[in-house]
Amino acid sequence: MPNAPDVSDFRYSTADWAERERLAIFRERIGRMMVKLDPAPLINSPYYSDARVIALHGLGIGFWTFANLRVDRTRELLDGCDDLLMVIGASGNRLVSHRGREQAIGAGEAVLMATAETATMTYPSSSNLISLRVPRKALTPLVRNPEDVLMRPLTPSSEALRLLTRYVRNVDDLYRSASAELQRLVVSHLIDLAALVIGATGDGKVVAEKHGLAAARLAAVKADVGARIGECSLSLTAVAKRQKITPRQIQRLFAGEGTTFSEFVLDQRLARAHGLLVDPRRTGRSISTIAFEAGFGDLSYFNRAFRRRYNARPSDIRIAPRRF
Structure with a gap:
């Protein structure tokens, strides 16, 4: 604007x-x-x-x-x-x-x-x-x-x-x-x-x-x-310790926005995974590697969460730019 x-x-x-x-x-x-x-x-x-x-x-x-x-x-x-x-x-x-x-x-x-x-x-x-x-x-x-x-x-x-x-x-x-x-x-x-x-x-x-x-x-x-979104060890407790506040305080901050810490982390990881999938520099990397780079430790959970968010499989997102 x-x-x-x-x-x-x-x-x-x-x-x-x-x-x-x-x-x-x-x-x-x-x-x-x-x-x-x-x-x-x-x-x-x-x-x-x-x-x-x-x-x-x-x-x-x-x-x-x-x-x-x-x-x-x-x-x-x-x-x-x-x-x-x-x-x-x-x-x-x-x-x-x-x-x-x-x-x-x-x-x-x-x-x-x-x-x-x-x-x-x-x-x-x-x-x-x-x-x-x-x-x-x-x-x-x-x-x-x-x-x-x-x-x-x-x-x-x-x-x-x-x-x-x-x-x-x-x-x-x-x-x-x-x-x-x-x-x-x-x-x-x-x-x-x-x-x-x-x-x-x-x-x-x-x-x-x-x-x-x-x-x-x-x-x-x-x-x-x-x-630290790509770290599987990212946790509410660890973030609270680094920020010198309590986990409960962080939960209240996100509640004020109508969401939760876990939902925010998931949203950021899915966005990162999507960005990696459409990045032409990473076409040689497997989807599982990209999921782990985005911080997901469970490939099945990643696939389910990705489909709910984007109404498409990770593999569909990867090949879409090539089709275009």
Whole structure:
């Protein structure tokens, strides 16, 4: 579906510009005009940056890479925006200066900043980070005093921060083909998770856990299943242990979608088997081999389940492309 007016997706890379024009383009066209930042090399040696910035119904999501750069938000670049900006370290290190404080942010760590105030971030070596810009009015119903948390290290490796990071990284799958209503639901989930990372309390915490946290947990469970779908040993207990939640919690998450963990696993395995059967690179493999690659340990059960799902035998699916 075409993007709604309040959805945009912008990318840049300094590697795409001629060296003699690179700094001017980076500072003027990208820095000052588009992202309201003033970048400059730290030392006289090669520097690099690329980024993808997504605007999604009032929420700003950024995936950034910097190396040998200092990035300033100066007073002249302040645009009246009063959002809160969460910066999450993905790899490498960076130093943040904001509100008279300095804070080093390593991988898996995060800090909250105010976009209405000046700030400086330095990247002496290659560094990847994720940014989440959240409207202040969206957070205040969930977090009593977000101002109190500015420039304080947010709890590293917390479940909420881990799930938020994963959920943001999967944003393509969550919004690209979704309706505007579902896109706003994704935004709501991200705000809930951000509130939990910052420190939602009372009713705000209950609401955020019921919606955003549950959605992110379910997405993490599904990703876990997808990564191991070909393993016959895949089980509810094993997934729960890796995700650090109980099997009962996983069952409740799938019940909320009107299905079960077992039904989801079966659906994913059948879809994988179907994909392998029509893959011309695997025409030399037997159907039993493909069934085992898809995680089925019982060939008879695979054949019965496949026929129920596709109203055809695996062998029929395999020869159909050749007939066509």
